[in-house]
Amino acid sequence: MPTASIVVPAYNAEATLAETLASLQAQTYDDFEIIIVDDGSQDATSEIARAHQGDTRVRLVGQANRGLAGARNTGIAAARGKLVGLCDADDLWMPEKLAAHIHHLKAEPDVGVSYSGSALIDEAGCMMGIKQAPRLKNVTAAHVLNRNPIGNGSAAVIRKTVLEALAYRPSFETERDWVFDETFRQSEDIECWMRLMLKTDWQIEGVPGLLTHYRINAGGLSAALDRQLEAWERMVAKLRPLNPEFFARHEPSSRAYQLRYLARRAITNLDRDKAWELFARSVQESLRPVFEEPVKTFSTFAAALVLKTFGPGPITRLGQMKSKLQSI
Amino acid sequence: MEQKKILHLVDDTTAGGVMRMLDHLLAQSDLSETVDQKVLKVKRTAFSWGKLNADVIVSHVVPSWRSLPAFSALRAMHLDTRLVHVEHSYTRAFTTLNVPHKRRFFAMLRVIYSFFDQVVAVSHSQSGWMKERRLAASEKLTVIPPTVDLEQLSRNTMPPKSKTTIGAIGRLEQQKGFDILIQGFRLTRTPGARLLIFGEGSQRLYLETLAEGDPRIEFRGHAEDPAEAYQAVDIVAIPSRWEAYGLVLDEALAAKRNVIASKVDGLRDREGDTRVSFCNLDPYDWRLAINNFLLSNTIEKSS
Numbered sequence: 001m002p003t004a005s006i007v008v009p010a011y012n013a014e015a016t017l018a019e020t021l022a023s024l025q026a027q028t029y030d031d032f033e034i035i036i037v038d039d040g041s042q043d044a045t046s047e048i049a050r051a052h053q054g055d056t057r058v059r060l061v062g063q064a065n066r067g068l069a070g071a072r073n074t075g076i077a078a079a080r081g082k083l084v085g086l087c088d089a090d091d092l093w094m095p096e097k098l099a100a101h102i103h104h105l106k107a108e109p110d111v112g113v114s115y116s117g118s119a120l121i122d123e124a125g126c127m128m129g130i131k132q133a134p135r136l137k138n139v140t141a142a143h144v145l146n147r148n149p150i151g152n153g154s155a156a157v158i159r160k161t162v163l164e165a166l167a168y169r170p171s172f173e174t175e176r177d178w179v180f181d182e183t184f185r186q187s188e189d190i191e192c193w194m195r196l197m198l199k200t201d202w203q204i205e206g207v208p209g210l211l212t213h214y215r216i217n218a219g220g221l222s223a224a225l226d227r228q229l230e231a232w233e234r235m236v237a238k239l240r241p242l243n244p245e246f247f248a249r250h251e252p253s254s255r256a257y258q259l260r261y262l263a264r265r266a267i268t269n270l271d272r273d274k275a276w277e278l279f280a281r282s283v284q285e286s287l288r289p290v291f292e293e294p295v296k297t298f299s300t301f302a303a304a305l306v307l308k309t310f311g312p313g314p315i316t317r318l319g320q321m322k323s324k325l326q327s328i
Numbered sequence: 329m330e331q332k333k334i335l336h337l338v339d340d341t342t343a344g345g346v347m348r349m350l351d352h353l354l355a356q357s358d359l360s361e362t363v364d365q366k367v368l369k370v371k372r373t374a375f376s377w378g379k380l381n382a383d384v385i386v387s388h389v390v391p392s393w394r395s396l397p398a399f400s401a402l403r404a405m406h407l408d409t410r411l412v413h414v415e416h417s418y419t420r421a422f423t424t425l426n427v428p429h430k431r432r433f434f435a436m437l438r439v440i441y442s443f444f445d446q447v448v449a450v451s452h453s454q455s456g457w458m459k460e461r462r463l464a465a466s467e468k469l470t471v472i473p474p475t476v477d478l479e480q481l482s483r484n485t486m487p488p489k490s491k492t493t494i495g496a497i498g499r500l501e502q503q504k505g506f507d508i509l510i511q512g513f514r515l516t517r518t519p520g521a522r523l524l525i526f527g528e529g530s531q532r533l534y535l536e537t538l539a540e541g542d543p544r545i546e547f548r549g550h551a552e553d554p555a556e557a558y559q560a561v562d563i564v565a566i567p568s569r570w571e572a573y574g575l576v577l578d579e580a581l582a583a584k585r586n587v588i589a590s591k592v593d594g595l596r597d598r599e600g601d602t603r604v605s606f607c608n609l610d611p612y613d614w615r616l617a618i619n620n621f622l623l624s625n626t627i628e629k630s631s
Contacts, residue, residue, distance in 0.1 A: 109462065110430065110431045110434055110461070111431075138429055140428035140429065141428065142428070168608075198424065198425070199424060200420075200424060201420050201421075201423040201424045201427075201430055201457075201461070202430075203430045203431050241507070241508050241511065241609060241610060241611055242425075242569075242609055243425050243569075244502075244507060245502060246425075
């Protein structure tokens with residue numbers, strides 16, 4: 001039985017899967033299995049996965065498309081390790097990542113989920129010079145709701161016992177349990193981590209370092225931002241009965257953070273009206289982000305204002321300048 | 329034979345359930361020959377409770393950082409006395425919902441429990457949690473569910489005759505989860521169904537707002553005679569968010585009522601008992617359970 005299982009949900013991931021798998025096979029801690037869940041891909045994903053089965057640590061599970069949450073759940077159900085890591089099929093793990101989390105979880109028995117920060121990469125795999133450096137210690141449910149320190153779907157290594165505590169089976173499900181709620185197409189991560197914070201007594205904690213390379217796909221439609229906000233609201237509505245007092249206290253500030261995040265996404269998309277609208281709503285909802293993260297909030301404000309007043313020109317040029325500087 | 333002196337320490341603010349259990353324990357006439365039991369009220373935040381004269385000291389005091397000095401003084405001043413702690417308050421679900429910094433909290437419990445020769449859990453679920461979180465060494469842990477006198481309740485109640493009225497009995501506080509029950513009940517549409525809520529507390533206004541506009545829901549206030557309250561309902565709902573033991577479940581069963589309970593902590597000790605069904609802390613789950621109960625009524629009638 002391997003110590004750890006790494007679940008790799010893969011849907012039409014032919015462009016990136018091989019690189020992801022190589023980064024996992026190169027882990028310095030070597031007692032693990034890789035479970036690739038081919039989530040009904042129509043491209044060469046399954047061929048690429050099969051080509052890696054020469055490595056006896058690699059297992060392939062196929063299924064009709066169920067979405068990211070469904071693919072992760074299938075992988076979790078197949079996992080044999082006491083610890084389960086998640087790595088999406090377009091992200092990369094640094095070689096020492098698994099070792100760092102295993103060491104952390106062995107040393108801290110009250111910690112159920114160990115995560116790390118991430119460096120962002122673009123579609124070509126180039127570093128974007130942006131990092132996710134979350135809070136690592138003394139993380140409370142309020143921190144998770146406001147600023148989700150687990151950050152992305154390839155950051156966490158989780159105890160199997162924690163996943164068992166989170167698992168449930170909807171009455172219509174015949175195959176296996178759910179850990180991630182498969183009715184969510186977005187916000188499935190934060191829904192799961194918030195449920196963990198509100199339904200189990202496990203602590204979550206991070207280890208230093210940017211141990212994941214998290215790939216950002218450029219573009220994206222503004223309609224997607226609305227859907228993302230909708231999913232976030234549905235997450236809050238679903239979990240509110242667990243602890244109404246907690247949500248009464250923290251909902252406005254966390255909604256403000258969520259709106260500010262979406263405003264930044266709209267700025268990247270150069271959508272001037274959407275960016276301004278989302279930022280204005282964020283400030284109306286709560287001023288907590290202004291006091292807690294003044295620089296980031298002000299830069300979002302400035303960018304939204306420039307975009308609204310002068311159009312996309314200056315923002316685009318700023319972006320070009322920044323990438324030129326980085327390439328030097 | 330010489331009587332052993334047992335001293336029970338309780339907080340100024342000890343919950344009603346603990347005092348009821350102690351009253352029942354002190355009233356056991358078969359014990360009075362061999363042991364002399366006394367109850368002493370102490371202040372949780374005092375630095376020390378002084379030198380106490382007893383063969384066994386049983387603490388029912390709620391552990392906290394502020395009571396740490398008194399607990400450590402208790403051990404230091406009674407090195408040869410057997411010290412027992414009964415944990416009436418803390419559970420897995422309590423910690424989940426009320427403790428932001430869990431590791432610090434577990435550290436506090438580990439230190440305080442380490443002063444005692446024996447730690448008593450009031451339910452098997454609670455003891456399982458204490459073992460999993462390594463709060464006390466397993467050879468120190470014992471499970472002793474609290475008991476109270478239920479005979480009168482049993483004598484003064486008749487089995488329910490219909491299946492229309494759901495009852496909830498307890499303090500109107502967040503812990504008891506009556507908000508979830510009300511929301512779940514409101515999702516059911518059966519016109520003949522009723523929900524009676526017995527008890528008082530700080531959430532009364534909030535709960536009344538949740539129930540507003542649904543004439544099937546009634547707040548009956550504090551029930552002077554519990555038997556009357558149980559007699560007025562056909563099934564008892566216990567939607568608690570946390571519950572170290574849950575005396576109300578024993579009461580309901582003694583009053584010949586079936587129970588729908590939330591699947592947390594001490595309430596889970598009844599898993600497998602056919603008179604008790606379980607629900608998650610989710611209004612939709614409660615709707616389903618309540619509908620199942622109301623529906624079983626119509627099925628029986630039609631057969």
